[in-house]
Amino acid sequence: MPKPIFVLNGPNLNLLGVREPAIYGSETLADVGRRTQARAQALGLTVDFRQSNHEGELVDWIQEARESASGVILNAGALTHTSVAILDALNAAEKPVIELHLSNVFRREAFRHHSYVSAAAQGVICGFGAKGYELAIEAMANILAGR
Ligand code: DQA
Secondary structure (H helix, E strand, C coil): CCCCEEEEECCCHHHCCCCCHHHHCCCCHHHHHHHHHHHHHHCCCCEEEEECCCHHHHHHHHHHHHHHCCEEEEECHHHHHCCHHHHHHHHHHCCCEEEEECCCHHHCCHHHCCCCHHHHCCEEEECCCCHHHHHHHHHHHHHHHCC
16 A cells, blocks of 8 residues: 655644635635545545644654655645744655645745745645645656656
């Protein structure tokens, strides 16, 4: 049984659908999870889709990915812009990493233009809303097929 792709979501992403819908869209995180699972299933892959508001829990999950995941797709939310701990965990995991954002962070405030996650990521997908999760699954499928 191939290992699942961990799709990890950080702080405030549990509020998708109600939180600033003009920026993040009207789909809930459960909707996004279903989309992500469906795309993975169509490509013969499995997904472990999770969300936490806690930096340490995300670090624990990234450490778990080292043993239990084929790759990591990470929307770290605001921790993208602040967390060296998440960067260190990603580097330690030694798995392919795709950084993901619903919004185009480069059209937004300057403090969102820097990402610690990017330093560990093979690529970044941002600005395509919930569709970005499907794009990230496709990109991860390509990465894994090339290994
Ligand atoms: C986000 C962008 C971050 O800057 C923000 O803090 C989030 C969500 C996105 O998906 O667009 O919480 O990662």
